[in-house]
Amino acid sequence: MTTHVRPETAPAAATPAPSGDAPLTTGTSGALAFADRHVGPSAEEVARMLDVVGQPSLQALVEAAVPEPLRTGRSGEPLDLPAAGSEAEVTARLRAMTDRTTVRRPMIGLGYSGTVLPPVIRRNVLENPSWYTAYTPYQPEISQGRLEALLNFQTVVTDLTGLEIANASMLDESTAAAEAVTLMRRASKAPKDAALVVDADVLPQTLAVIRTRAEAVGLPLLVHDTRDGLPEGDLFGLLLQYPGASGLVRDDAALVQEAHGRGALVTVAADLLALTLLRPPGEVGVDVAVGTSQRFGVPMGGGGPHAGYMAVRQGLQRTLPGRLVGVSKDADGNPAYRLALQTREQHIRREKATSNICTAQVLLAVIASMYAVHHGPDGLRRIAATVHERAVALAGMVAERGLEVVHADVFDTVLVRVPGQARDVVAAAREAGYWLRLVDEDVVGLACDETTTPQDLERVVACLPEGVGGADDVVVGLPEGLRRTSEYLTHPVFALHRSETAMLRYLKRLADADYALDRGMIPLGSCTMKLNATAEMEPIGWPELADTHPFAPAEDLAGTHALVAELEAQLAEITGYDAVSLQPNAGSQGELAGLLAIRAYHRSRGDEGRDICIVPTSAHGTNAASAIMAGLRVVTVATTSTGDVDLADLEAKVTQHGERLAGVMVTYPSTHGVFEAGITRLCELVHEAGGQVYVDGANLNALVGVARPGAFGADVSHLNLHKTFCIPHGGGGPGVGPVAARAHLAPFLPSREVAGGASAGASAAGGAGPQGVGAVAGAPFGSAGILPISWAYLALMGPDGLRRATEVALLTANYVAARLREHFPVLYTGEGGLVAHECILDLRPLTAATGVTVDDVAKRLVDHGFHAPTMSFPVAGTLMVEPTESEDLAELDRFCDAMIAICAEISEVEDGRWSVEDSPLRGAPHTAAMLAGEWDRPYDRARAVYPAGVSPQRKYWPPVRRVDGAYGDRNLVCSCPPVEELAGL
Structure with a gap:
C-alpha cells in the first residue's frame, strides 16, 4: 500500500467547543492555550468584529457562510483528533517519537550527503523569521534582499556548470531532471516519436520520477549503458549523470557531440561540489545541467527540502521552467532585482504552459548560496579536495585489504566488490554506526562527504572482509583530462565576507531590505500567510530529523515513519479522505499526483479513453498545466457573474464529453473567495458521467473543522502544508503538497519505492502495487525534514483550536x-x-x-x-x-x-x-x-x-x-x- 490509511478509530478527541466564540482556556501549566496565541483576535476583538460583520457569533457566521450540505453528515462531524497539548508537552511527545530514529554516519550517497551548515547561516537564515516568513518576491521593491541572495545562487550554478543561465530554483534533483526532459522535447526538432535516452548510471530515484512523467505524456524512454555508445533510432534527448550513481567519473564529450549530431539535446545531472574540481559540462557543449545544491550546507532532512537547480545554454532561457531572477533598474535608474521573463508563466499560458512549477525552494537556495558566499571559491575547493582525498584514501585502504575497487575514476564514491557478502558488510557497518549502500549482492558503495573523517574510514573498512589477492596496484582519482582549469565565483560577493562579522552584517543587510511576516501582515489571497510559531519550527534542527538519509534502513527511521503515519492519519481525518501521501514536495506536484491517480484509476478499469479534464476559467493556472502534464486534455467551463462554476455549462460539457470525461478540477472555497452552494451538485454531475472530482486544497484554511472535501463529494485533493498547516513560505518555498484520496484511488497514489531497492534499506516501508503511478519526488516522504512543523501545529491546536482558526x-x-x-x-x-x-x-x-x-x-x-x-x-x-x-x-x-x-x-x-x-x-x-x-x-x-x-x-x-x-x-x-x-x- 502506498500511503497511510485513515484508521477506523483515531485517538480520543477533546470535546468540541460548541461555538468557538470563547477563549480555549489555559494549558496544563496554567499558561494561555497555544491556540489563543496562534489566533490573533482576542475574544473581545472577535465580538467587535462580529458586530461589524452583522453576525451574533462565530457559529452563526459559519452557518450563514458555509452551505448547509457541507456542514452536515460526515462532512461536518467534529474532528476526531487528540486534544491540544502545551508547547512543552508537544515538544516532549515529538522528542519521544524522534528518539526512535537512530542516526548513523551517512555513506550511502545517491545524491544525499552529510553537510556542515555554518552556524552563522543556521542562526541568521534558517532560524530567522525575516527569511522564513517571507513570501515569493512578486513585489520586487520589498524583496531586494532575497532576490540578491537568489541572484547569488544563480551565479553559483552558472559559474560551476559553465552554462549561461540558471533558475532559482527547482524542487529537487529528480524533478529538475524530469523538467529538463520536457524542455529537451520542446526544444528538439527530432520526430515526434523520438526517444529519450537515460544513461544506466543515473540516480535511481531520478529515473523513477522520469518514468512517471514520461509515461503520463507518452514519451518513449530507453535506459541504456552509454559507455557502449548511443542506441539506434531517433532521439530527442540524452540524460547523463556526472559523476554517475556508481561514483564513476567519465569523459562524455564525444557522446555529447554524437547526440548533437543526431539532433538530440543533452542534459547532465551534475554534482555542484564536484564541479569545483571537474571540468564543467558547459565546456563540452551540454545544453542543460540539473542537480541539487543540498551538499552546500543543507541538511539531508530525510530527503528534503533541498534546492534543485537547472542551468541552460543561451537560446533556451525562454523555455526554462521555474523562477529566474534578473537585474533591472528602478524609476531613478538605480540597479534593482526582479523576477524575469514572466516566471509564473503557467498563470498566463494555462493549458499551454510548459511546466506546472509554481513554488521553488527559495529558503534552501538562499542557504546554499550563503554557504558559497561564506566559504568562497577557495573554501569550496578545499572542501571538495578533502572529500576527494578521503575517497582516494578509502580506495587505497580497500585495495590494501585485498578487495577490488570497481571504478578507479571517482570523486567521492567508492564501489567495493565483496562477492556474496554485500549484505553482511552493510549490516556490519550499520552496527558500527554507518549507513552504506547495498548496490547488489556482490557490491557495496561507500560515499564520502565533508563530515567524513579519517577515523570513519578506518572503522568502515574494518567492516569489509579480507580479500584473497593481496594489495592491488590501483590508481584512484580524477582523470587528468577532466580536471577543472576555469575559474569560478570571481564576483566580489564571494570574497568580501570571510569573517563572521562581515557575514553576519551581510545577512542582516539583506534581511533589512525585505518585507516579511515578522514586519506586518501579508494579506495575499489564496496564499494564507499565517503564523509559523517558533515551537513548531525549533525541532527541524534536531539530528534525528535533520541528519537522516532518505534511503537509510527502515528500522533506523522508525521515528520518521511514526511521525509520517500520524500526520497522514490526521490529515485524512481532517479532509475526510481515506489515504494520504506526503511525497509531493510542492502543491504543483500534489496536483500532478492526484491527476495521475485519476488517470491510472480509469485505465485500471479499461477506460483508457477517459482523457478530458474540465477546469473552470477562474482556476489557478497550475491546474490546467498539471492536467496537461498528467496526459489529460483540458476543457474549460465558464463561471457565472457571481463567481460560481456555471453548472449549466458544466452539465453541457459533461454531456458533450461523456465517456471521455476523466474528471473535473475545482478549488473550494472557490478561487473567487466564496462557498459555492452548487459544489455537491457539481460532484453529482461528474460522478454520474463516470468522472472523478479533484478539489484543489489551496483554500483548505476555510474548511478545517467545518467541512471535509472527501465527505462532501470530492475524490482527491492536494493540500498545501505551507499554507493551511504552517510550514513557512520561506520566500517562495519550501512547500509541501500532500495528496489525499478516497479509498478507490488510494492504490494509485505515489510509490515510496523511489530508490528502486538500490539503497541500504530499499527506501521506506510500503510501495505501490502494479497499478501505482510511480514516484513524483526523489525521496519517499518528499520534504520529510519539515513535516514536524505541521505535526506540531496539529498537536498544539487540537480539534477545537483548528476549528476556531x-x-x-x-x-x-x-x-x-x-x-x-x-x-x-x-x-x-x-x-x-x-x-x-x-x-x-x-x-x-x-x-x-x-x-x-x-x-x-x-x-x-x-x-x-x-x-x-x-x-x-x-x-x-x-x-x-x-x-x-x-x-x-x-x-x-x-x-x-x-x-x-x-x-x-x-x-x-x-x-x-x-x-x-x-x-x-x-x-x-x-x-x-x-x-x-x-x-x-x-x-x-x-x-x-x-x-x-x-x-x-x-x-x-x-x-x-x-x-x-x-x-x-x-x-x-x-x-x-x-x-x-x-x-x-
Whole structure:
C-alpha cells in the first residue's frame, strides 16, 4: 500500500467547543492555550468584529457562510483528533517519537550527503523569521534582499556548470531532471516519436520520477549503458549523470557531440561540489545541467527540502521552467532585482504552459548560496579536495585489504566488490554506526562527504572482509583530462565576507531590505500567510530529523515513519479522505499526483479513453498545466457573474464529453473567495458521467473543522502544508503538497519505492502495487525534514483550536470586506453577502475613472508598511485579500485604514487635485534617498513617506523605487554582474 490509511478509530478527541466564540482556556501549566496565541483576535476583538460583520457569533457566521450540505453528515462531524497539548508537552511527545530514529554516519550517497551548515547561516537564515516568513518576491521593491541572495545562487550554478543561465530554483534533483526532459522535447526538432535516452548510471530515484512523467505524456524512454555508445533510432534527448550513481567519473564529450549530431539535446545531472574540481559540462557543449545544491550546507532532512537547480545554454532561457531572477533598474535608474521573463508563466499560458512549477525552494537556495558566499571559491575547493582525498584514501585502504575497487575514476564514491557478502558488510557497518549502500549482492558503495573523517574510514573498512589477492596496484582519482582549469565565483560577493562579522552584517543587510511576516501582515489571497510559531519550527534542527538519509534502513527511521503515519492519519481525518501521501514536495506536484491517480484509476478499469479534464476559467493556472502534464486534455467551463462554476455549462460539457470525461478540477472555497452552494451538485454531475472530482486544497484554511472535501463529494485533493498547516513560505518555498484520496484511488497514489531497492534499506516501508503511478519526488516522504512543523501545529491546536482558526479566518476576511466595501466594491459574495476566507476588491471602476491601477495601489501600500494583496488574480484589475486568523484587530484595522487612505488619494486624482502621473500613488514606493534629493513633486515629502496613519517608529523603508520590469526583460542579466556594469544601468 502506498500511503497511510485513515484508521477506523483515531485517538480520543477533546470535546468540541460548541461555538468557538470563547477563549480555549489555559494549558496544563496554567499558561494561555497555544491556540489563543496562534489566533490573533482576542475574544473581545472577535465580538467587535462580529458586530461589524452583522453576525451574533462565530457559529452563526459559519452557518450563514458555509452551505448547509457541507456542514452536515460526515462532512461536518467534529474532528476526531487528540486534544491540544502545551508547547512543552508537544515538544516532549515529538522528542519521544524522534528518539526512535537512530542516526548513523551517512555513506550511502545517491545524491544525499552529510553537510556542515555554518552556524552563522543556521542562526541568521534558517532560524530567522525575516527569511522564513517571507513570501515569493512578486513585489520586487520589498524583496531586494532575497532576490540578491537568489541572484547569488544563480551565479553559483552558472559559474560551476559553465552554462549561461540558471533558475532559482527547482524542487529537487529528480524533478529538475524530469523538467529538463520536457524542455529537451520542446526544444528538439527530432520526430515526434523520438526517444529519450537515460544513461544506466543515473540516480535511481531520478529515473523513477522520469518514468512517471514520461509515461503520463507518452514519451518513449530507453535506459541504456552509454559507455557502449548511443542506441539506434531517433532521439530527442540524452540524460547523463556526472559523476554517475556508481561514483564513476567519465569523459562524455564525444557522446555529447554524437547526440548533437543526431539532433538530440543533452542534459547532465551534475554534482555542484564536484564541479569545483571537474571540468564543467558547459565546456563540452551540454545544453542543460540539473542537480541539487543540498551538499552546500543543507541538511539531508530525510530527503528534503533541498534546492534543485537547472542551468541552460543561451537560446533556451525562454523555455526554462521555474523562477529566474534578473537585474533591472528602478524609476531613478538605480540597479534593482526582479523576477524575469514572466516566471509564473503557467498563470498566463494555462493549458499551454510548459511546466506546472509554481513554488521553488527559495529558503534552501538562499542557504546554499550563503554557504558559497561564506566559504568562497577557495573554501569550496578545499572542501571538495578533502572529500576527494578521503575517497582516494578509502580506495587505497580497500585495495590494501585485498578487495577490488570497481571504478578507479571517482570523486567521492567508492564501489567495493565483496562477492556474496554485500549484505553482511552493510549490516556490519550499520552496527558500527554507518549507513552504506547495498548496490547488489556482490557490491557495496561507500560515499564520502565533508563530515567524513579519517577515523570513519578506518572503522568502515574494518567492516569489509579480507580479500584473497593481496594489495592491488590501483590508481584512484580524477582523470587528468577532466580536471577543472576555469575559474569560478570571481564576483566580489564571494570574497568580501570571510569573517563572521562581515557575514553576519551581510545577512542582516539583506534581511533589512525585505518585507516579511515578522514586519506586518501579508494579506495575499489564496496564499494564507499565517503564523509559523517558533515551537513548531525549533525541532527541524534536531539530528534525528535533520541528519537522516532518505534511503537509510527502515528500522533506523522508525521515528520518521511514526511521525509520517500520524500526520497522514490526521490529515485524512481532517479532509475526510481515506489515504494520504506526503511525497509531493510542492502543491504543483500534489496536483500532478492526484491527476495521475485519476488517470491510472480509469485505465485500471479499461477506460483508457477517459482523457478530458474540465477546469473552470477562474482556476489557478497550475491546474490546467498539471492536467496537461498528467496526459489529460483540458476543457474549460465558464463561471457565472457571481463567481460560481456555471453548472449549466458544466452539465453541457459533461454531456458533450461523456465517456471521455476523466474528471473535473475545482478549488473550494472557490478561487473567487466564496462557498459555492452548487459544489455537491457539481460532484453529482461528474460522478454520474463516470468522472472523478479533484478539489484543489489551496483554500483548505476555510474548511478545517467545518467541512471535509472527501465527505462532501470530492475524490482527491492536494493540500498545501505551507499554507493551511504552517510550514513557512520561506520566500517562495519550501512547500509541501500532500495528496489525499478516497479509498478507490488510494492504490494509485505515489510509490515510496523511489530508490528502486538500490539503497541500504530499499527506501521506506510500503510501495505501490502494479497499478501505482510511480514516484513524483526523489525521496519517499518528499520534504520529510519539515513535516514536524505541521505535526506540531496539529498537536498544539487540537480539534477545537483548528476549528476556531477556521472560524476566525472567515471572520477576518468578512471584517475586511465589511470595512472596505464602501470604498472598494467586493466583487463576489455568497449567501447573505458573506465571503469565505478571502475577498476580492474591485478596482476596475476606479481605474476607469482615474487611471490609477492595481500596481499603483500595491506600491502605495509599501509606503504604508504593507505587502500588497494578490494582484489581478483571479480577475484582472482586482486585489484579492486573505487576512488569516493570525492577525489581530489592530493589524487588520491598520490595513483597512491604509486602503481607505489610498482610496482618498484616488479621489484626489478623480477631483483633479493632481494627475495620476504626479500623484503619490504613481510615485510610490518612496525611498529614504528621495528625501535627500531635489523634490519636484506636487505633494510634500512627509506625505510621500508618512502617509495617513503611518507611524515613524515602525516605518519600513523600501530600498528601491518602482522597478522597471520591461527593461529587465529586454536586457536580461541573471547572474551577479560586474560592479561597473551595475553602475552603468
